[in-house]
Amino acid sequence: MSVLPPALESVIETLGVLPGVGSRTAERYAYYLLKADPASAGRLADALAKLHSEVGYCQKTFALVPKGQAISDLYVNPSRDKTIVAVVAEPFDILALEKTGHFRGTYHVLGGLVSPVDGISPDQLHIAELIKRLDEDKVKEVILATNASVEGESTALYIQQQIGKRKVKISRLARGLPVGVDLEYADQITLSRALEGRTLL
């Protein structure tokens, strides 16, 4: 005999698919929504129902755009420099870089990273489209803004090979000590990268 009403069980079960959400967390979320103003669960339901039908991908940069919009606002914006392209793995990486307020170029979303373990090969990523952009937009610099992981590094290497002998500057994000972190607490790999990449004063 079930202790909880089926409608509540199904909320708990469907919330349980979210990353890092176990049954206890899902129960907590569901009970919170049940005790809260009904409009709160309603708003979430409406927002979720529209998620897939109203979000699309930019055909040029593969950033997230409102469905029906072909090209992302960041790309068409005349104040953004199309000759500098930051290559990122996922659309949310754009958000992180935009928050810095220090980048005036455009983006290119790969849609993942090369990962033989997860069965992701380079041809599943938007690398061919990036190479096409190099010529179309007369790109001067490609910034490889992938994670400092094995997948991030090998994807960056692959893209570097694909760009080949084109007259394009290729850079990548600096590796080093995060701001605010004490030297004694930094891990060895970060510290050796910080040494390698030391800058002259």
Added chain:
Amino acid sequence: MSVLPPALESVIETLGVLPGVGSRTAERYAYYLLKADPASAGRLADALAKLHSEVGYCQKTFALVPKGQAISDLYVNPSRDKTIVAVVAEPFDILALEKTGHFRGTYHVLGGLVSPVDGISPDQLHIAELIKRLDEDKVKEVILATNASVEGESTALYIQQQIGKRKVKISRLARGLPVGVDLEYADQITLSRALEGRTLL
């Protein structure tokens, strides 16, 4: 200029109301749902839309029941002893006690705990209904299964006073060492409770 499509922003914003979910976690959930099979977000949307319209409260025990059902299955079940009532703060506490498989009585949900700080007074809880049940069901024992917190203890004390001179056994859950916890790691209050409540062998 917004970097994310409005439909995605609104999912992130509405997920952000959940307890313990900040904007980064909400972004992670939203992006997971966007990348996953559209049916997954659809199922969650459907389940949430039905949550408030299909979940109600038992008129007797205030446990959660499918809307339209007056009395909870646990209460009407003839194999459950109506003369033993476990008093709990929230409906999910029933789930925790049922999982033990060691309780054959019935439940009474208070709907919270007395808490002057949060403005919750005893008359906002289902205490009057509990007192009514004592006579109706000829209750022999009330188990005060509230949390071992200040609010839990004071609510238990208040209920004890309300039961007054009725011929009803009043018990509460044992306080002591959790199973599997080493004595040296137990906190002082738990340990003094375990000493006070020691049992003869």
